[in-house]
Amino acid sequence: MIQAKAAVIANDEIMPGVYLTWLESPQIASPAEAGQFVMVRCGEEPEYPLRRPFSIHQRQGGKIALLFNIVGKGTQWLAQRQPGDELDLLGPLGNGFTINPKARHLLLLAGGIGIAPLVSLADEALKRELSVTLLYGTPSAAQLYPHLPKVKIVTATEDGSAGKKGMITDLLPDFISGADQIFACGPLPMYRAMAAMPELSNKPVQVSLEVRMGCGQGICYGCTVKTRNGLKQVCQHGPVFELNDILWDELKEV
Numbered sequence: 715m716i717q718a719k720a721a722v723i724a725n726d727e728i729m730p731g732v733y734l735t736w737l738e739s740p741q742i743a744s745p746a747e748a749g750q751f752v753m754v755r756c757g758e759e760p761e762y763p764l765r766r767p768f769s770i771h772q773r774q775g776g777k778i779a780l781l782f783n784i785v786g787k788g789t790q791w792l793a794q795r796q797p798g799d800e801l802d803l804l805g806p807l808g809n810g811f812t813i814n815p816k817a818r819h820l821l822l823l824a825g826g827i828g829i830a831p832l833v834s835l836a837d838e839a840l841k842r843e844l845s846v847t848l849l850y851g852t853p854s855a856a857q858l859y860p861h862l863p864k865v866k867i868v869t870a871t872e873d874g875s876a877g878k879k880g881m882i883t884d885l886l887p888d889f890i891s892g893a894d895q896i897f898a899c900g901p902l903p904m905y906r907a908m909a910a911m912p913e914l915s916n917k918p919v920q921v922s923l924e925v926r927m928g929c930g931q932g933i934c935y936g937c938t939v940k941t942r943n944g945l946k947q948v949c950q951h952g953p954v955f956e957l958n959d960i961l962w963d964e965l966k967e968v
């Protein structure tokens with residue numbers, strides 16, 4: 715894990731309330747793997763003592779990109795950064811996704827901003843010449859991430875403005891049998907719906923958990939969750955877990 719200053723290259727609102735931030739950070743970009751995250755200092759101490767966790771959304775050479783929703787004070791601050799500003803990062807953190815070397819067909823499931831870590835996973839899978847299908851659910855067409863070349867995308871929107879009307883988990887059962895591995899990132903209700911699907915009970919399914927996180931380094935235990943194998947810290951043992959490892963009834967909404 716590295717603490718590094720990263721210059722902002724670009725910071726654009728690419729969808730309403732969603733920012734794509736490109737950072738020059740060779741020290742973090744080089745070792746980073748899909749599914750890992752960085753802790754970003756969002757503002758000056760003492761007003762903003764805690765860094766905020768963000769998935770590594772993309773990597774290109776020495777650059778990394780973050781994709782984030784504006785939620786509260788920290789992300790508002792981050793959205794205002796300009797090219798040339800410097801950010802203070804810790805990373806890469808966490809375990810990341812694991813692609814089984816025998817897998818040929820990957821199914822990705824994204825709920826809203828959960829698309830963030832799945833784009834770097836899709837990039838990695840395409841580099842390995844695997845087939846990638848993305849099931850992508852958002853509230854409406856306005857929140858759909860603009861482009862993902864070479865990925866087969868099936869969408870669902872809650873208001874029916876793009877793709878099928880409804881939740882993306884409604885479409886999931888039709889795609890399970892064709893997938894060697896499934897990877898998901900989204901809100902807790904999406905995971906609860908997945909955990910209740912009998913078709914997934916024997917499938918390898920990796921999910922990236924988003925919980926309240928304090929330090930990101932295993933010190934504060936603020937991100938501890940209950941699993942079938944005992945208590946685990948999301949920042950150290952995750953954020954990626956096997957779907958069936960998590961005790962979903964014990965997990966609280968962020």
Ligand SMILES: Cc1cc2nc3c(=O)[nH]c(=O)nc-3n(C[C@H](O)[C@H](O)[C@H](O)COP(=O)(O)OP(=O)(O)OC[C@H]3O[C@@H](n4cnc5c(N)ncnc54)[C@H](O)[C@@H]3O)c2cc1C
Nearest residue numbers: 766767768769781782783786787788789830925926927968
């Ligand atoms: C491993 C991981 C990866 C994440 N990746 C992304 C991403 O790629 N894009 C994205 O938009 N969001 C991501 N999040 C959520 C993001 O960290 C929060 O939205 C952000 O911290 C909110 O900060 P804030 O100051 O704007 O909000 P506030 O509500 O003011 O934050 C107050 C405190 O709560 C914590 N917090 C608030 N909401 C969340 C949340 N949803 N998850 C975790 N901590 C939270 C903050 O870190 C901070 O300590 C990720 C969370 C985790 C744990």
